[in-house]
Amino acid sequence: MSLKHNFAVMDSKTEGTNKKKPWPTKAAMTQVYELNLWGGSDTDFYSGEGSHLPSIVNPYIEALTLWLKRFENAISLCDLGCGDFNIGRQLVPYTNQYIGIDIVSELIKRNKEKFKIVGLEFQCKDISKSNLPDADCVVLRQVLQHLSNTEVQEVSEKLRNYKYVILTEHVPNGEFIPNLDIISGQGIRLKKKSGIDLLAAPFNLVIKSKERLHRVDLGPNKGVIETHCYTMF
Numbered sequence: 001m002s003l004k005h006n007f008a009v010m011d012s013k014t015e016g017t018n019k020k021k022p023w024p025t026k027a028a029m030t031q032v033y034e035l036n037l038w039g040g041s042d043t044d045f046y047s048g049e050g051s052h053l054p055s056i057v058n059p060y061i062e063a064l065t066l067w068l069k070r071f072e073n074a075i076s077l078c079d080l081g082c083g084d085f086n087i088g089r090q091l092v093p094y095t096n097q098y099i100g101i102d103i104v105s106e107l108i109k110r111n112k113e114k115f116k117i118v119g120l121e122f123q124c125k126d127i128s129k130s131n132l133p134d135a136d137c138v139v140l141r142q143v144l145q146h147l148s149n150t151e152v153q154e155v156s157e158k159l160r161n162y163k164y165v166i167l168t169e170h171v172p173n174g175e176f177i178p179n180l181d182i183i184s185g186q187g188i189r190l191k192k193k194s195g196i197d198l199l200a201a202p203f204n205l206v207i208k209s210k211e212r213l214h215r216v217d218l219g220p221n222k223g224v225i226e227t228h229c230y231t232m233f
């Protein structure tokens, strides 16, 4: 098995069992960036094509910008798993406060140096384990798709603290069995023909309403990237 496919599991098997032992998520995500497993070998940190391809990024930014402009007074936003911030930097001007959070320390250090904008701050946290800052709205863009169900559940429980959740997930084309479990890391549920649906079991997130803001079809068997806004109770 190549390194690319094996990075999220430790070499040694859990003692006495045949189960592979997952890496801690922080180590797995740090290695994804160190080895450019999401591409972008020319750049220091690269969060993947989903964060850079103009055909994916531009309509997303347009949809989000239009949504943020609906508010008479700009709202505050907490970006969970902000990555290399190619997306977030384009949304900051439409908010009154923006907090970017990521688990990878060196990435947050780089973001702090690279993006100095009034009202913008970065924090290094594991969003599944830490308390999260107050804000009107949470953005979770192509993050949960990389996390195990245990971690998705931990994040999901914190979402009711916000008025709005803008969730972007890469899911299979057409019907699929939601929320099959994976080991946290580079990969997503698409290889299991599954994807995240927070409203379905085992998460059963309770929301007031749902609106689809954006959808891009990547082609047969490549899945779709969908963005929904959930209004919370």
Ligand SMILES: C[S@@+](CC[C@H](N)C(=O)[O-])C[C@H]1O[C@@H](n2cnc3c(N)ncnc32)[C@H](O)[C@@H]1O
Pocket: 025, 029, 047, 048, 050, 051, 080, 081, 082, 083, 084, 085, 086, 087, 101, 102, 103, 104, 125, 126, 127, 128, 140, 141, 142, 143, 146, 147
């Ligand atoms: C595919 S990237 C998406 C980045 C960004 N949201 C975007 O759309 O451009 C996923 C990001 O989530 C971060 N991440 C994964 N698990 C996390 C966790 N438990 N806590 C905080 N950040 C996490 C990764 O380090 C990575 O930067």
